[in-house]
Amino acid sequence: MRLDASALPVRLAGPSLPTPRRAWRRARILVGSGGARIGAVILLVVAACATAPAWVAPADPNEQNLLGRFTRPASRTADGTLAVLGTDQLGRDILSRVVHGAKTSVLIGLSAVLVAGAMGTGLGLVAGMRGGLWDHAIMRLADMQFAFPFILLAITVIGVLGANVRNIILVVGLSNWCAYARVVRAETLAIREKSFVDAARALGVPLASIVWRHVLPNVSASLIVVATFGVAGAILTEAGLSFLGLGVPLSIPSWGGMLAEGRQFVDTRYWLALFPGAALFVTVMGINLLGDALRDALDPYLQTRHTRTSMDRL
Amino acid sequence: MIAYLGQRLVWAIAVLVGISLAVFLVVHLSGDPTALYMGPEGTKEDYEILRAALGFDRPLPEQYGHFLVRALQGDFGRSLRHRQPTLPLVLQRFPATATLAVSALALAILLALPLGVLAAVRRGSILDSGAMALALAGQCMPTFWLGILLILAFAVNLRWVPVYGGEGVLTLILPAVTLGVWAMARTARITRSSMLEVLNQDFLRTARAKGIGEWSVILRHALRNGAIPIVTALGLELGNLLGGAVITEAVFAYPGVGRLAVEAVVNKDVPLIQAVVFTVAAVLLLLNVFIDLVYTVLDPRVRLGHRHAA
Numbered sequence: 001m002r003l004d005a006s007a008l009p010v011r012l013a014g015p016s017l018p019t020p021r022r023a024w025r026r027a028r029i030l031v032g033s034g035g036a037r038i039g040a041v042i043l044l045v046v047a048a049c050a051t052a053p054a055w056v057a058p059a060d061p062n063e064q065n066l067l068g069r070f071t072r073p074a075s076r077t078a079d080g081t082l083a084v085l086g087t088d089q090l091g092r093d094i095l096s097r098v099v100h101g102a103k104t105s106v107l108i109g110l111s112a113v114l115v116a117g118a119m120g121t122g123l124g125l126v127a128g129m130r131g132g133l134w135d136h137a138i139m140r141l142a143d144m145q146f147a148f149p150f151i152l153l154a155i156t157v158i159g160v161l162g163a164n165v166r167n168i169i170l171v172v173g174l175s176n177w178c179a180y181a182r183v184v185r186a187e188t189l190a191i192r193e194k195s196f197v198d199a200a201r202a203l204g205v206p207l208a209s210i211v212w213r214h215v216l217p218n219v220s221a222s223l224i225v226v227a228t229f230g231v232a233g234a235i236l237t238e239a240g241l242s243f244l245g246l247g248v249p250l251s252i253p254s255w256g257g258m259l260a261e262g263r264q265f266v267d268t269r270y271w272l273a274l275f276p277g278a279a280l281f282v283t284v285m286g287i288n289l290l291g292d293a294l295r296d297a298l299d300p301y302l303q304t305r306h307t308r309t310s311m312d313r314l
Numbered sequence: 315m316i317a318y319l320g321q322r323l324v325w326a327i328a329v330l331v332g333i334s335l336a337v338f339l340v341v342h343l344s345g346d347p348t349a350l351y352m353g354p355e356g357t358k359e360d361y362e363i364l365r366a367a368l369g370f371d372r373p374l375p376e377q378y379g380h381f382l383v384r385a386l387q388g389d390f391g392r393s394l395r396h397r398q399p400t401l402p403l404v405l406q407r408f409p410a411t412a413t414l415a416v417s418a419l420a421l422a423i424l425l426a427l428p429l430g431v432l433a434a435v436r437r438g439s440i441l442d443s444g445a446m447a448l449a450l451a452g453q454c455m456p457t458f459w460l461g462i463l464l465i466l467a468f469a470v471n472l473r474w475v476p477v478y479g480g481e482g483v484l485t486l487i488l489p490a491v492t493l494g495v496w497a498m499a500r501t502a503r504i505t506r507s508s509m510l511e512v513l514n515q516d517f518l519r520t521a522r523a524k525g526i527g528e529w530s531v532i533l534r535h536a537l538r539n540g541a542i543p544i545v546t547a548l549g550l551e552l553g554n555l556l557g558g559a560v561i562t563e564a565v566f567a568y569p570g571v572g573r574l575a576v577e578a579v580v581n582k583d584v585p586l587i588q589a590v591v592f593t594v595a596a597v598l599l600l601l602n603v604f605i606d607l608v609y610t611v612l613d614p615r616v617r618l619g620h621r622h623a624a
Contacts, residue, residue, distance in 0.1 A: 140328075141332075143329075144329050144332050144333075146550070146553075148329075148333060148553060148595055148598065149553045149554065149556045149557025149558075149560075149594065149598070150557065151557040151558075151560050151561075152557060152560065152575055152590065152591050152594060153336060153337075153340065153591060155560070155575065155576065155579045156337075156340050156579060156587050156591060157340055157343065158579070159578075159579030159580070159582060159587065160340055160341060160343050160344050160350065160582075161343055161344060232454070236456055239456055239458075240456070240457075240458065240561050243458045243561065243564065244560070244561065244564055244576050245576075245580065246576075246579065246580075256458075259456075259458055259459060259462065262462070263458075263462055263565065266462055266465055266466055266470065267465075267469075267470050270466050270470075273459070273462045273466075274462075274463075274466075277456060277458075277459030277462065277463070278459075280456045280459060281454055281455060281456060281459060284454040284456070285450075285451070285454040288450065288453065288454055
C-alpha cells in the first residue's frame with residue numbers, strides 16, 4: 001500500500017522550500033550590498049537597451065551617412081544632428097549601435113546560459129543521482145573539456161558550420177556546461193543523503209518527482225549564482241568571437257564586431273573602439289557585482305563555512 | 315608516486331584521444347567535408363574523385379582510425395592554403411605563442427602572487443581593497459578592449475612602443491600585459507583567499523610562538539601550505555592563456571599559433587585547423603602532467619598515493 005504523504009503529521013517538503021524568514025534575510029543581504037545596487041542599476045540600463053533598443057537609441061544603428069563619417073563624440077555631423085558618441089567609418093551613429101549591441105549581447109548571453117544550464121543541470125543530476133559509471137563518465141568528460149582551451153574548438157565549429165546567431169548560442173552554450181554539472185552533482189550528492197529524501201523514497205515517491213520536488217529546489221540557489229557569472233562569461237565569449245570575425249554577421253550591431261572595426265582606426269579615431277568596449281566592460285562588471293552579492297545572499301555553503309566579506313570569496 | 319604519475323599520464327593520453335575524436339567529428343558536422351576541400355570551380359566528377367582520394371566515402375569509424383593513427387604520428391595532411399605539411403607550420407609559430415604565454419604567466423606570478431599575499435596579510439587595509447578592486451576590474455576586462463586601450467595609450471599617444479610590428483622585447487610588452495591581466499586578477503584573488511584560509515591556523519601560531527620572524531612565518535609556513543590551490547589555478551590558467559592568445563594575437567597582429575588558427579578557420583583550411591587544435595591539446599596535456607609533478611613536491615599526501623582533489 002502506498003501512503004499518502006499529506007496524511008502524515010510531518011511536512012516532507014519543508015526543507016526544500018525557503019521559509020519567508022530566510023527569504024527576507026537573503027533579500028536584506030542583497031539590498032544591503034553596495035555592489036549589488038551598483039550592479040542592479042547597470043543591468044537595468046542594459047536591460048532597457050536590450051529590450052527596446054529602438055526607443056532608447058537616437059537613430060537607426062545601420063543608417064549610413066558618408067558625409068558625416070568619423071564625427072567626433074559630442075559634436076554635430078554635417079547635417080546638424082548631434083552625435084553623442086561620434087560616428088564610425090560609414091557615418092553610423094555609435095551611441096545607437098552601442099544600444100542595439102546590448103540586445104545582441106544579452107540575447108546570446110542569456111540563451112547560451114540556458115543551453116549550458118539545461119545541459120549541465122541534466123548531466124549533473126544524472127551523475128549525482130545515478131552515481132557509478134554514469135558519474136564517472138560525465139565528470140571525466142567535464143574534466144576533459146575544462147582542461148582544453150575551448151575557444152579553439154569553438155572557432156573551428158563556427159568555421160565549419162558558419163557564423164550565425166543560432167550557432168554561436170549553441171557553441172557558447174555547449175562550451176560552458178561543465179561548471180553547472182559540477183555544482184549540481186556536488187550538491188545532489190549531499191542532498192541525496194538527507195533524511196527528507198529518504199523519507200520521500202520510503203513513501204514510494206518516484207525518482208523523477210524526488211528530483212523535481214526535493215533535489216532541484218535545493219540546488220537552485222547555487223545554480224542561480226553560477227548562471228549569473230555564466231552570463232558574463234558568455235557575453236565575453238560572444239564578443240570575442242565577433243571580434244575575431246567569427247561571431248554574429250556584421251549587419252547585426254554587436255560590441256565585439258564594433259571593436260573589430262574600430263581597431264583598424266585606433267591610431268586616429270579612438271572613439272570607434274572606446275565606447276563599445278566600455279559598454280562591454282561595464283555590463284560584465286555589473287553582472288559580476290550582482291553575482292558576488294547573490295552568492296553572499298544565496299549560497300548556504302559559503303554562508304555557513306566562513307563569515308567573511310564578499311571580497312574574500314572567489 | 316610513480317603510480318600516481320602513471321595514472322595521470324594514462325589520463326592525459328585518454329584526453330588526447332578524446333580531443334582527436336572531437337577534432338575529427340567537427341569537420342563532419344557540416345555533413346560531407348569534401349565541400350570544405352573543394353574549390354568553387356570543381357565539377358561533379360572532380361568532387362567524386364576528391365571524395366574518394368580523401369577517403370570521405372569510407373565508413374566513419376574507419377576514417378577515424380586512419381585519422382588517429384596519422385595524428386599520433388604528427389601527420390595531419392597538407393595545408394590547403396599554404397600547400398605544405400601542416401605540423402611544421404604550427405611548430406614554427408609555437409615559440410612566439412609560448413613566449414607570449416610564459417611572459418603573461420610570469421607577470422601573474424611575479425606581480426599578482428606577492429600582491430595576493432600582501433592583501434591577505436594586511437587584510438582590510440587600503441592596499442587590500444585597492445588590490446581586490448583592481449582584480450575585479452581585471453576579471454571584467456574584455457582582453458581585446460584592454461589591448462586596444464593599451465595601444466591607444468602607449469603606442470598612439472605616448473609613442474613608447476610601435477603600434478604594430480617592431481622588434482625585440484618592446485613588441486612583447488603590450489601583448490603580454492593584455493594576455494596576463496586575467497591571469498593576474500585571478501591569481502591575486504586565489505592567492506589572497508588561499509592565504510587567508512591558512513593564516514588563521516594553529517601551526518602558524520606555533521611557528522610564531524617559537525619566535526620565527528613574521529615574514530618567515532608567512533613565506534615559509536603559510537605560503538607553502540596555501541600554495542596548492544594557487545598551483546592548481548595557475549595550471550588551469552595555462553589553458554586559458556593559450557586560448558586567450560587567440561584573441562590577444564588578433565589584437566596585436568602577433569604572429570603566433572592563435573592567429574594561425576583564426577586564419578585557418580577563416581580560410582576553411584581543415585588540415586591546418588586540425589593540426590593546430592591537436593598540437594595545442596598535446597602541449598597542454600604535457601604541461602598538466604608537469605604540474606602533477608609539482609604537486610608531488612608540494613603535497614606529500616599526493617606522493618603517498620592519495621588522489622588529489624583539485
